[in-house]
Each structure stands twice: as structure tokens, then as C-alpha cells.
Amino acid sequence: MEDVAALAAVSAMTVSRALRDPTSVNTETRLRIEAAIDATGYVPNRIAGSLASRRTNVVGLIVPSLRNSLFAETIQGVSDALGAHHPLMIADSGYALAGEEAAIRAFLAQRICGIVLHNTQHTTRSRSMLEDAGIPCVETGNLTEKPLDMTVGFSNYDAACAMTEYLIGRGYKNIGFVSLPIHDNDRAAERRAGFLAAHQRRGLISAPELLLESPPGLRSGGLALATLIERVPAVDAVFLSGDVLATGALLEANRRGLDVPNKIAIVGSDDNELQEAVSPPLTTLRFPRYQIGHQAAEMLMKRLRNPSRDVSRLDLGYELIERASA
Amino acid sequence: MEDVAALAAVSAMTVSRALRDPTSVNTETRLRIEAAIDATGYVPNRIAGSLASRRTNVVGLIVPSLRNSLFAETIQGVSDALGAHHPLMIADSGYALAGEEAAIRAFLAQRICGIVLHNTQHTTRSRSMLEDAGIPCVETGNLTEKPLDMTVGFSNYDAACAMTEYLIGRGYKNIGFVSLPIHDNDRAAERRAGFLAAHQRRGLISAPELLLESPPGLRSGGLALATLIERVPAVDAVFLSGDVLATGALLEANRRGLDVPNKIAIVGSDDNELQEAVSPPLTTLRFPRYQIGHQAAEMLMKRLRNPSRDVSRLDLGYELIERASA
DNA sequence: TTGAAAGCGCTACCAC
């Protein structure tokens, strides 16, 4: 920076100012400085800047997994909203609360200016670190009643409940429910709770044998369907909530020559092109993943600009997409 | 840190040392310091540390898109290899060289210690900034002959050439080729070059009407197939290289009642569970996306530990997965 | 509109 200043015949102070707020500097001076920056190939040192100003522009994001295309949507939303001015640090928790805590610790050491979490369940230590840090925080995975700070998303409970009531309404009696492993996964837990609540609300009882946890994946979905049919031959509908499980189940049903939805109904969640393209197209839930990421980042930046505490809970809802599989 | 030092009755210097290398400090001292850290809830300031030591542990990663599940594999590989000690900063270039340059500039301002790029094509400015920065750099998208620094991956050219020769070998005469837009995308360009080279090698000529660029997506793949059939009714095979294009084309063929592979062969790239699950299962190319990310990060860290210049080009190859669609 | 001085919270370096 001294080099640039010398070349532009101003002080380092003026260069610093010109970089942060070009309007605060005389136009001619600014032009000279810009020329000098170009000539020297100067790249500002944000580390030094951050230390001096005691804040960074870096935003932290923690997702359960990086290879999951669901989270990829949210990540893209966050990244797009942040733009070039806010670098994005990403870590995955590996679907574990301890992993999340480790990532939070690492991020806080980097003095991130805000954080987006996909969990609404955290270790005690995670909570206290986040509170002590005093940075804005947006939780996105599940719309929680008492967020750490802000939250944006949809209610997994409501969504699962709605889909289950839909199935019950269409006359299905023995509905299977498949979710990802519930351990350390509040979203999966909420969905199962919603599934059970819908039964209760309609005065039905869901047999425990109809509840299944499954790893993610197309093949796993097929396997889950097979397991349920074997356990409960009378099963007449299956709600697979998570990843591509439902698509896997549908392909397996096709393979077995089972008539969907007449012999067995199959419904899913997290709509995508594929669920629409298969035959029959899947009835499913659609979640605004990209928008959630986008809004989360916007809320963060808004809070950064104006440290008030107004908008702190944003429900982006869900859609039940009715197609031909139920 | 002063607080911790006071509580542990040592100097700040010793706390700093204990944090960076616990073995360099007396065991009892270390225990006292750890207790003090616990008691105060101290979170080290890596910004200050980085400024003082003039280096960070932060690794930068730039991919064309964050929502693409292909890159998600690579990202996960990088993240896993880096572990908790190396925070990961991610940006997407939006499939544009200018986007990559902007991300590089932002990363260098953050003084990242190394960078992983998915491109092997860069703006002049990107190249010079990277050179001036003097940080290790791994290019991963396409195995290039003259990398900026290090490279790991596979040859898109060879892979596409192999698949095309496979098709030619099976007697197909009018082979269509669909890729993602080639502008600013060296991988797509290389694949097309490989496709053409295979024809040349076999003494065949590929009609220009059989070359198509398409946006990504299942639907786009179907559309691409339709376009090719309309343009060249005699087309007897289509090689769709990119994303889920091939799957989309296969589903479209099924919809139209076209016998695959007898009426028309369809082959793809970037194998995944779905390509295996559809009917007929797709003959395709498999790329070690996760391994590429993992190795890239490992190469980076190895170089960081030992600034030599030995391993700089790693070919992880590709596989041609022969299934029933050709 | 511009500049000088002080200092952000650490680590490098050297002394003990």
C-alpha cells in the first residue's frame, strides 16, 4: 500500500480511504490511485484490514453434507446473495452436532461476521460460543419456534403432516414412512413427528413397523420399499421423505411391476426434475431451497448494516405438488 | 489471550506457543493453559495470527457452479482432505472466466494459502495474479499439458475420444454429440475435440448438424435428443456429455417409444446411481470426482509443508462403463 | 479533502 501511495503521490491513508469509499476522495486523486494500483498489481490485504477494523466480511456456512444436491441449492442461494464483497467459508458437519461445533469454533477463530446454519439443534457449547461471539446467525433447516437469532425456512413438521393428511384423505390406510436417520437430524425428526401427528389428528394409529430410517440414495429408496412390503404386506402407500429415496422406491416398484398408485402409492419430498420425469410422475413436496439460502444471506447482510433485531423469522413455506403417484 | 495468560500465570507468549505446538510447552504449564482457555471461553484470533505470521490456513476453491452435483463431489473431497485445520473458502465462477478472476482477486485479498481451480483456462490477469501471489495452485477440471502449477484430474479429450471410438467400433454411423455450452468451458471444448478426433482417427466425418450445445438439465437432454432426430433422422447414436443430459435423453426416448439401443443408442458421462437405475441402464463414462477433490487438497497441503516442486501432474483417469444403452 | 500517530492481537526473533 505504501508503494501505491508513493506512486500516486499521496499518503497510505488516502489510498486506504479510496479503496473503502471512492467517493470520500477527490476524483483526480482517486484516478491517480487507481492507476497506481493497476501499475503495481497491488492486492489489498484484508487480513490486516480486518485486524485493524476488528471485523471481516467473511460469512460462514455449515451444511450437513456438501455432496448433497439439496444443500447445494441453498449454498448457491447464499453465494449469489452475498456477492463478491462477502467471501463465503463453508464446512460440513457430517450430519453430526459435534461436527457442527468444530466448524463453528474454526469459523469463530477466523472472525466471520455472520453465520448460516442448517441445523436448529446444537450442542450447548455451540450455543454459548455463538452467543459470546455476538454475530448474527441464521438457522435454515427447520423453522424453529425459538431460534438462536434469526431463522428462515419452512416447517418440516407441517409439510410432513400435510402430505400425510393428503394420503389419509385419499383413503390410504397403511402408510409407510421412510426418513433419513433421525440421530442429530432435527429435520428428519420433525417430519416423522408430523407424520405421526397427522395420523393422530385423523384418529388413526400408525404401526411402528411402518416407520423406517434409511441412508440416502436411489438404491436405498428401493431397498426401503422392499423392506416395508416385506414387513407389512398390506402397506398401500409409502411416504419417503428425504433426498432421492422416493424416486428410488418408484423405480423399484416399476421393476417389480407394482402398479403405482393403485397397488401402492409412493410420494416424496424435495421435488426435482427427476421426480417429474419418472413414470408415474411423483406427488411430492417442494421446498424453496435456493430462496432459503438467498434470504438467509440477505437477512445476515441486513443485520450487518443495521444491527437492529426486527425481522427474525421468515417462513418460506412449502408446496404439495400433486401428480400421479398417489 | 492476555486473560488466559494471566489466569494460567504464564506469559501470552507461552499461551501462543501452547496453542500452536502443545509439545513445545511443559505438560503442567499446558494443562494450566488449557484450563484457563476453558474457563475464559477464549477463541484464538486467527486474523491476528495470520497477520503476524504472514500466512493463513485458508484454502480457496472455485467451481463453475455450486448447485451442480458433479462439483459437489469434488467439493466434498476437498473439504474432507482439508479437515478442521484448513478452513475452506468457496466461490463460483458462474461458468465465466471473468467470474473466476473476480473470485481469485477476492481470495487473494483474504491471503489464502493455496487454491483449487476447476478451470484450466484463465484470463491473463488471473494468471498473473496467481503467479504474483506465489501460492500453490491445483487445477482440476481438465488434465492440462501446461498447468499453472499442479493439476489433478482426467483428460476430457481422451475420455470423449474413447467413448466415441467405442460407438464407432459398435457400428454406429451417425453419431450425435451434445455438450454443455463451450464458451469459457474448456472441459466441454476438450470433449468435443475428442469426439471429432475419434472420427478422424477412424476415417469418418462428423456432420456439423450432429453437434449440439445444450444447457444442463434432464429436460434439456430430452430436448437435445428431439432436436438431433429432427435435424438428422438417420442419427443412430447420441453421446451426451454433461450433467444429466444423457438420462434426460433416455427418458425422452422411452417416452417416444424408441428402442434403445436398437433404434438409437444413447450414452452419457459422469456416471451416477440414476444412470444405472434407468432402463436400459446407460453406457457411460465414470470420473473420479471425489478423488480429484481429495487429491487436489492433499497436493496442496503437501506443497505447503514442503515447498518443493515435485508431484505436479496426477492423472486419475476415467472408466468407460459398458451397460445396455449402446 | 488529506495526513500522522497509535494500535488491532497475535507471532518471529532473540535473550534468558
Add this chain to the structure above:
DNA sequence: GTGGTAGCGCTTTCAA
């Protein structure tokens, strides 16, 4: 094995 001193490259604050 431990501590003191200087300074990393900026921004803050205040003065001109």
C-alpha cells in the same frame, strides 16, 4: 522451557 520486544499492514481517531 519461558518471556520480552518489535512489528505484520492495515484502520481508527484526531488534527490540519
